[in-house]
Amino acid sequence: xxxxxxxxxxxKTFASGVLFRRSRHEAVRDVSFALQSGEALxxxxxxxxxxxxxxxxxxxxxxxxSGEIMLRGQPVRRRTAKxxxxxxxxxxxxxxxPFEAMNPNQQVGTLIARPLQLHGYEGDVRQRALELLRKVxxxxxxxxxxxxxxxxxxGQRQRVMIARALAVEPEAIVADEPTSMLDVSIGIDIMNLLxxxxxxxxLSLIWITHNLASARYMADRIMVxxxxxxxxxxxxxEVIGRPRHPYTKQxxxxxxxxxxxxxxxxxxSAADSPAPPAR
Amino acid sequence: MKKWNAKLAAGLAIIAVMAFVALFGPYAAxxxxxxxxxxxxxxxxxxxxxxxDSYGQDVFSQLIYGTRTSFLVGLLAGLMTTVIGVAxxxxxxxxxxxxxDGLMFIVDLLLILxxxxxxxxxxxxxxxxxxxNIILVIGLLSWLHMARSIRSQTLSERQRGYVEAAKGIGxxxxxxxxxxxxxxxxxxxxxxxxxxxxxxxxxEAGLSFLxxxxxxxxSWGTILSLAFTNNAIMFDAWWWIIPPGIAMALxxxxxxxxxxxxxxxxxxxxxxxxxxx
Amino acid sequence: xxxxxxxxxxxxxxxxxxxFKAVDGVSFSIRRGELFGLVGESGCGKSTTAYALSRLLKxxxxxxxxxIAFDGRELTALSDAEFDRIRWSRIPIVLQNAMSNLNPVMxxxxxxxxxxxxxxxxxxxxxxxAEAARALELVDLPKEKLHRYPHELSGGMRQRVVIAMALLLxxxxxxxxxxxxxxxxxxxxxxxxKIVELKREFGFAVLFITHDLPLLLEFCDRVGVMYAGKMxxxxxxxxxxxxxxxxxxxxxxxxxxxxxxxxxxxKGIPGLPPDLISPxxxxxxxxxxxxxxxxxxxxxxxxxxxxxxxxxxxxYGQGGAxx
Numbered sequence: 001x002x003x004x005x006x007x008x009x010x011x012k013t014f015a016s017g018v019l020f021r022r023s024r025h026e027a028v029r030d031v032s033f034a035l036q037s038g039e040a041l042x043x044x045x046x047x048x049x050x051x052x053x054x055x056x057x058x059x060x061x062x063x064x065x066s067g068e069i070m071l072r073g074q075p076v077r078r079r080t081a082k083x084x085x086x087x088x089x090x091x092x093x094x095x096x097x098p099f100e101a102m103n104p105n106q107q108v109g110t111l112i113a114r115p116l117q118l119h120g121y122e123g124d125v126r127q128r129a130l131e132l133l134r135k136v137x138x139x140x141x142x143x144x145x146x147x148x149x150x151x152x153x154x155g156q157r158q159r160v161m162i163a164r165a166l167a168v169e170p171e172a173i174v175a176d177e178p179t180s181m182l183d184v185s186i187g188i189d190i191m192n193l194l195x196x197x198x199x200x201x202x203l204s205l206i207w208i209t210h211n212l213a214s215a216r217y218m219a220d221r222i223m224v225x226x227x228x229x230x231x232x233x234x235x236x237x238e239v240i241g242r243p244r245h246p247y248t249k250q251x252x253x254x255x256x257x258x259x260x261x262x263x264x265x266x267x268x269s270a271a272d273s274p275a276p277p278a279r
Numbered sequence: 280m281k282k283w284n285a286k287l288a289a290g291l292a293i294i295a296v297m298a299f300v301a302l303f304g305p306y307a308a309x310x311x312x313x314x315x316x317x318x319x320x321x322x323x324x325x326x327x328x329x330x331x332d333s334y335g336q337d338v339f340s341q342l343i344y345g346t347r348t349s350f351l352v353g354l355l356a357g358l359m360t361t362v363i364g365v366a367x368x369x370x371x372x373x374x375x376x377x378x379x380d381g382l383m384f385i386v387d388l389l390l391i392l393x394x395x396x397x398x399x400x401x402x403x404x405x406x407x408x409x410x411x412n413i414i415l416v417i418g419l420l421s422w423l424h425m426a427r428s429i430r431s432q433t434l435s436e437r438q439r440g441y442v443e444a445a446k447g448i449g450x451x452x453x454x455x456x457x458x459x460x461x462x463x464x465x466x467x468x469x470x471x472x473x474x475x476x477x478x479x480x481x482x483e484a485g486l487s488f489l490x491x492x493x494x495x496x497x498s499w500g501t502i503l504s505l506a507f508t509n510n511a512i513m514f515d516a517w518w519w520i521i522p523p524g525i526a527m528a529l530x531x532x533x534x535x536x537x538x539x540x541x542x543x544x545x546x547x548x549x550x551x552x553x554x555x556x
Numbered sequence: 557x558x559x560x561x562x563x564x565x566x567x568x569x570x571x572x573x574x575x576f577k578a579v580d581g582v583s584f585s586i587r588r589g590e591l592f593g594l595v596g597e598s599g600c601g602k603s604t605t606a607y608a609l610s611r612l613l614k615x616x617x618x619x620x621x622x623x624i625a626f627d628g629r630e631l632t633a634l635s636d637a638e639f640d641r642i643r644w645s646r647i648p649i650v651l652q653n654a655m656s657n658l659n660p661v662m663x664x665x666x667x668x669x670x671x672x673x674x675x676x677x678x679x680x681x682x683x684x685x686a687e688a689a690r691a692l693e694l695v696d697l698p699k700e701k702l703h704r705y706p707h708e709l710s711g712g713m714r715q716r717v718v719i720a721m722a723l724l725l726x727x728x729x730x731x732x733x734x735x736x737x738x739x740x741x742x743x744x745x746x747x748x749x750k751i752v753e754l755k756r757e758f759g760f761a762v763l764f765i766t767h768d769l770p771l772l773l774e775f776c777d778r779v780g781v782m783y784a785g786k787m788x789x790x791x792x793x794x795x796x797x798x799x800x801x802x803x804x805x806x807x808x809x810x811x812x813x814x815x816x817x818x819x820x821x822x823k824g825i826p827g828l829p830p831d832l833i834s835p836x837x838x839x840x841x842x843x844x845x846x847x848x849x850x851x852x853x854x855x856x857x858x859x860x861x862x863x864x865x866x867x868x869x870x871x872y873g874q875g876g877a878x879x
Contacts, residue, residue: 195821
């Protein structure tokens with residue numbers, strides 16, 4: 001039985017520059033993985049690992065340079081407007097910066113009504129929007145409907161964006177570091193909200209993060225990426241408890257964890273982030 | 280809560296008065312348009328508020344009739360220019376690649392040529408010069424700057440996260456352009472609209488002045504044109520030369536005030552929405 | 557005597573909606589050679605405190621009360637000129653995004669030499685170059701980086717350069733405001749280890765400001781927890797590893813998922829931080845506190861200094877133990 005989502009040997013190379021000064025940057029190299037329906041997978045990587053690019057390819061915002069992405073065994077096509085709409089109904093993305101992802105001149109009500117109208121919601125759009133706002137914990141919903149993005153707090157904005165993603169009634173949500181710009185105590189609320197919604201609507205979840213602990217919190221399986229490639233995949237407790245790849249071990253040692261028994265900080269690690277690619 | 284601001288009020292007042300004159304003036308003008316039974320070169324008096332011209336027409340009446348034409352040309356040409364400019368700019372800014380770059384290259388090329396000269400050439404090809412054709416000539420050629428400006432802003436908006444998010448929910452490119460980006464371009468469209476409308480009025484005056492305008496209609500430009508060709512300067516007939524100029528300046532000034540006033544209101548209502556961009 | 561003694565510091569901002577106290581009566585002290593962490597979420601006033609200490613507050617913010625005593629000297633009483641003399645030589649500050657604050661058109665070496673020569677005019681060029689090279693060596697950067705421009709270095713390396721710059725004049729206290737927030741976890745660990753190592757070698761104290769409490773608990777001696785402009789707790793690392801005393805600290809610790817131990821649902825802290833222009837009556841954390849008592853909504857909690865440190869909470873009444 002084929003998995004719900006199958007990513008097969010996907011790569012993405014960005015070319016920049018003109019004529020003789022072209023440079024190529026391989027953001028994602030030959031990545032493959034599968035996701036079952038209702039499963040939560042965390043993709044962990046530091047900046048430059050390619051995780052965000054991979055996330056955008058899964059959701060269709062970027063075209064892979066090579067490789068295939070398949071849903072229920074069928075390759076995902078996004079060529080016509082109808083195909084794009086259908087694909088959007090399957091996978092929705094929650095972005096890292098909710099403020100950026102919101103049109104500053106649109107009220108919350110419009111933001112949520114848009115996907116409803118787009119996907120042909122047949123009931124009362126306003127009522128449904130209010131319902132969705134309540135579902136993500138923004139009550140009283142009537143107060144929020146007329147607010148502009150700049151009138152909301154970071155956590156509230158992210159909840160609005162989650163409501164917007166839910167409006168489409170997707171089968172999966174790809175969350176690209178949605179809490180990294182929020183305070184931790186607000187972030188944990190958002191994480192719990194996503195976990196609850198996942199259970200309630202039987203959604204699949206792809207959780208993109210640089211933080212191993214949050215990956216453990218959110219997911220059943222984990223995939224560690226470095227420099228565009230996958231270094232280790234597996235059950236989250238397995239990978240964290242018995243890491244095999246040296247990079248995973250390094251990540252684990254470097255991640256602060258107050259509950260771990262440790263007398264003194266470890267010696268400085270030899271690896272430093274690589275210098276940025278020469279221009 | 281500032282629901283009204285000085286610029287908006289002043290601008291609206293000026294333009295409203297002019298619009299009123301444009302609409303109803305011809306019915307209320309003291310004398311008919313082509314009434315030439317008066318003595319020429321009369322100084323302003325109670326009977327002729329702005330004196331008479333060399334043909335014996337009442338200048339004041341001419342000015343009133345002219346308001347309708349100039350106003351119409353200015354607004355319609357301005358509107359046409361805006362529609363074309365926005366359409367081209369938005370599309371060129373949204374779609375990247377050789378089509379967009381190519382289009383902009385042509386625009387840049389055309390921008391080098393002097394606008395008035397282009398209009399003269401285009402006018403030369405038209406069978407006759409009615410008011411409609413003048414509007415067409417001005418409207419079809421003035422959009423170049425505006426397209427560049429709109430494209431610029433569109434390029435910048437296009438990078439914003441909300442465009443990506445809109446794609447994410449499955450919106451088509453056209454929808455994104457029109458429903459997401461276009462509303463955010465309001466300030467720059469408005470600024471350009473004011474600019475091209477005032478430009479249109481002046482272009483009409485220019486064309487008429489050069490004798491390419493419609494000889495049968497009366498506009499501020501034609502008045503000015505006739506004044507010069509009939510040596511009004513030599514005759515010290517300031518009442519013939521200055522009023523049309525003032526009318527044009529007043530229109531432009533009023534329109535600019537109106538535009539700025541609307542912009543202020545828009546910004547005020549939006550509050551700090553763009554503060555942290 | 558403590559190296560740095562901050563008493564009842566107050567910093568006020570003027571905004572369109574009225575004045576608010578970003579820092580409202582904060583007191584803490586740092587001993588020589590101590591690694592002191594200052595933690596809190598956005599709006600708590602921790603960065604403002606750092607700026608106040610370094611006299612980097614931009615109007616409309618200003619220090620409106622309290623004292624800052626550094627090595628016995630009252631800093632608030634110094635003139636701007638006097639403060640400038642000690643600013644970098646004794647209390648340098650490494651700012652958030654300091655790596656972006658390196659001059660992009662000057663080579664690294666030139667910037668380091670700039671600092672040296674500004675504070676020690678008698679230094680010859682050759683001596684300055686040697687010291688700059690030594691400083692880079694201290695942070696494990698090769699000498700040849702002296703000739704590079706900032707954009708040629710990675711984020712982690714740039715942060716090391718800024719730290720090297722802070723060490724140039726052998727200060728007693730280095731203030732660091734979120735120095736590793738934008739770096740990845742492995743680079744972060746390298747930098748933090750290096751700071752600890754250098755501190756051991758040179759004996760300077762560090763005021764490390766961040767929102768990342770687990771990070772602080774990896775290496776700090778004591779941590780001060782701030783909320784809504786106030787200091788709510790100052791405890792040792794051990795005390796915090798046991799869970800902390802103030803309900804906010806406990807809630808904060810409950811907001812960081814852990815890599816080890818059982819996988820449980822974390823509670824976090826419900827609600828939002830208060831509006832500092834019109835803060836709530838009584839304890840500022842009370843609206844979100846699960847252990848609130850009737851007096852919490854009425855009277856501000858007092859300050860309690862005891863053998864465990866400092867806590868400001870009605871649960872720890874004056875002289876009485878927490879019930």
